[in-house]
Amino acid sequence: MSALPDLDSLKLLVDVGELGSLGRAARAAGIAQPSASKRIALLERRLGLPLLERTPRGSTLTAEGKMVAGWAAQVLAAAQELMRAVQAVRLSEAAHLRVASSMTVAEYLVPRWLGELQHREPEVQVGLDVVNSADVAARVLAGEVELGFVEGPTVPDGLDVRVVGTDRLVVVVAPAHPWARRRTVLRGPELAATPLVVREPGSGTRETLDVAFAAMQRATPRLELGSNSAVKGAAQAGVAPAVLSGHAVESDVATGRLVEVPLTGVNLVRSLRAVWRRGRPLTGPAATLLAIAGRP
The missing domain is CATH 1.10.10.10 (Winged helix-like DNA-binding domain superfamily/Winged helix DNA-binding domain)
Known part of the structure; x- marks a missing residue:
């Protein structure tokens, strides 16, 4: 080539x-x-x-x-992540507040929170690192960022935690997939035994799925991909069913690019949480951002 x-x-x-x-x-x-x-x-x-x-x-x-x-x-998803990362680096050079967020929270919730922070405190500049949940926790523990947002079911020791929302993982397929026309509800064991397109180990979405399938016989994933966009693209191309945040696929389901498959017998609801170093109460813009995120 x-x-x-x-x-x-x-x-x-x-x-x-x-x-x-x-x-x-x-x-x-x-x-x-x-x-x-x-x-x-x-x-x-x-x-x-x-x-x-x-x-x-x-x-x-x-x-x-x-x-x-x-x-x-x-x-294309990797290229978009590259440009987001470059923008984050540019902003972080003069940032007054350093934040890390898992991808789903960063894409669908953090922009609104940061918009309100900028409205309240327009002089604040924010540097945002978008990584998976495991890396968010690691950066907070290392003192590289003041505040993090994660979507996984577990949080390492040494962090204080506040729930800021909930999310539900959903099963989606391409419109031509047989599951798009099935008349029976998909059950957890059948989903677990199916090769899926999933997020990479270390992401909150993957960890939630691994915990939900812990007691079930599970197939090897068809693909493990590093972003919601990549997983959606593979599902839309008919590679295999995918499991993603409801936030991530809402517009795709609404427009018919993906079809949500009803599921029973497995709990895929998770908490979205803010984390910061234990024993170091948040102050200034970090405390303001936490208050905004935690508001009902």
Whole structure:
């Protein structure tokens, strides 16, 4: 392979799968359909795989295209995380408050909390590290950040804890998956015995799932991925069912990109918690942020 594919071409391929046609994907990218077709053709030559099935009625993904789109979604998610991390580094250089948060809380709750903090104390600059729950706890214990937010069921010794919310993990599949049309409720043991797309070890989502399945016979995961976006992308591509935060898939379920599968027989509700070093009461902006997060 002479060169790596560019991100715009990978995004176009993913959009073909999500939107259902090359024409819709081209419009979403703001380019003409012939330009989109040339871009995908170049990607096919670069990868040596047929990605689109071209018919008089339009172009859709081939089986190989669906697989590549799932992997491409992971690459795009990693690129987005890179840019978020770069932005966090820029902000942290002049930060008055250092915070670490697990990914789900950072994506769906922390922005609102920080917005209110900025409204109350506009002079405060915040440096936010977005990592998995295990790394959040480690950074708080090491004194690298003043306050952390985690979603896992356990917290290491040496930390004070306050519950700031709850979350429910849900099972989601692609609309074409057989579970999307099942007439019976999915039971916990069947879910545990199914190879799933899951988050990586150390994430709060993964730890919650591991605890819930502890007493069940469990299949080896189909894929272990490092972000909610990557897990969603793989599920949308039909790789396997996925288990994710309800916050993370809410818009995808609402728009039909994913289908939630009703589940019984396993508890996937978890607490979202703020953590800080034991014996060091929070003061200043950190105390304000904790009060905002902990408000009903």
